[in-house]
Amino acid sequence: MRRHRPPRILFRTVHIAIIATLLLSTVASAKTLTLFYRSNNNNEMLMVRELIELYESRFPDVKVELIPSGTGGGINYTEKLMLLRASGQMPDLFHSSADKAGYLINGWVMDITPYYQRDFSTLNTRDFLPGVLDAFKRGGKLFGIPAVLSGQGLYYNVDIFQKSGLALLPVEWNDKAWTWEDFVSYCQKLTRLNPDGSVQQVGVNMLGEYKLPDLAWIFGGDWFPPEAYVTGIAHTSILDSPQNLEAYRAAQDLYEHGWVGDAVGADPWSGFMSGITAMEWVGWWKVTTFRNAKLSFAWNMAPMPKKVTRNHTLWFDTVFISADTDLPEEAWQFHKLYTSSEGQKLMQKYLGHVPTRFSALEAYINATTQNTALSPPEVLTYISGATEHGRISVEELIYGGIAISSQMQNWIQAMLVNREEPAAVMIARVKPQLDALLAEYAAKAPGK
Structure with a gap:
């Protein structure tokens, strides 16, 4: 007796349906972090895009959508952030430019204390310059880890x-x-x-x-x-x-x-x-x-x-996590990468800012000694002393x-x-x- 064989088109239809279901499932499970960042400096945009690529390679189930501010770090930046918040589009992460006191006192920034305490052993806090970790402490709570430092000289x-x-x-x-x-x-x-x-x-x-x-x-x-x-x-x-x-x-x-x-x-x-x-x-x-x-x-x-x-x-900068984020864990992982030695070295590569970690200072020190009459130990002495005598x-x-x-x-x-x-x-x-x-x-x- 000859067996009935389903037409090949049926198999193909079922196969395509399964693939489509899997693809839709993958898309549905993908998470998207939004990052609002000042954008008056081309090198700054190159830096943050490379950092995003690095983050996405380590967390393939998360995508980071970069929202350039179209401004520098002044009042125009704050006004655009206020508009995003007022329209219900507050980003998950935002650069700490401009009105930091306002962001913190108005409750826009997530308290990262539980995450900081949980991951403390992996953060290598001894690597930070003196007093740096106090920059975004308020009322016994921690709202951010600084990645960049600037003072007066x-x-x-x-x-x-x-x-x-x-x-x-x-x-x-x-x-x-x-x-x-x-x-x-x-x-x-x-x-x-x-x-x-x-x-x-x-x-x-x-x-x-x-x-x-x-x-x-x-x-x-x-x-x-x-x-x-x-x-x-x-x-x-x-x-x-x-x-x-x-x-x-x-x-x-x-x-x-x-x-x-x-x-x-x-x-x-x-x-x-x-x-x-x-x-x-x-x-x-x-x-x-x-x-x-x-x-x-x-x-x-x-x-x-x-x-x-x-x-x-002293001024400090970082990427704050929004208090309104629906992805606190994913945002915390980005914040950790941004403020890590690896992230700060990337900033140094593009921008030449003073990092907050000793381990990321080498490039800054070398560049400074090439342009001054100071030795590497003298530059390190200067920066360490400046953070000790500085005030937020x-x-x-x-x-x-x-x-x-x-x-x-x-x-x-x-x-x-x-x-x-x-x-x-x-x-x-x-x-x-x-x-x-x-x-x-x-x-x-x-x-x-």
């Missing part, structure tokens, strides 16, 4: 120092010899005028960025009381403290003598590179600019001059910090550069306005 023209017969500056932040009085003396000795009174050479570009409280910190003062840095809310200022008054009087004295570039028409941002300014007080980001410019003179890095402290502003930025700790710092910049610049009024008069006039601004942001803070 003093850079100086070695050739000018040697021609002027001045000793080179220390790299050790605990060196007791480099004082505020030494700094003032150097500024005076390094300033030269042409016969017509124009500036031939000037001591320093400016006394730090005007939006920062570093000068007050150096004199033992502060803009805000200690509790503001704990709660993240500054209800009032202490701008009229004796230490602050001393700091800004001392600063005015340097500007009035014409020993500061910003007071005598020497561009505070380019004067050092052109050889007019002997010292530049600026953020670490400028190191990359110095390297790329291939300066024609030898230059070095030095600590802040000390009056009472050598405190200076107002913008990252105080609610409304970006707007507050911007307003302080206007006031301080008017006092020092424009020399509109004595320090005591400026402080007495400005304090009520600052307190009103602080009260405005305190009232806006969640739960207030």
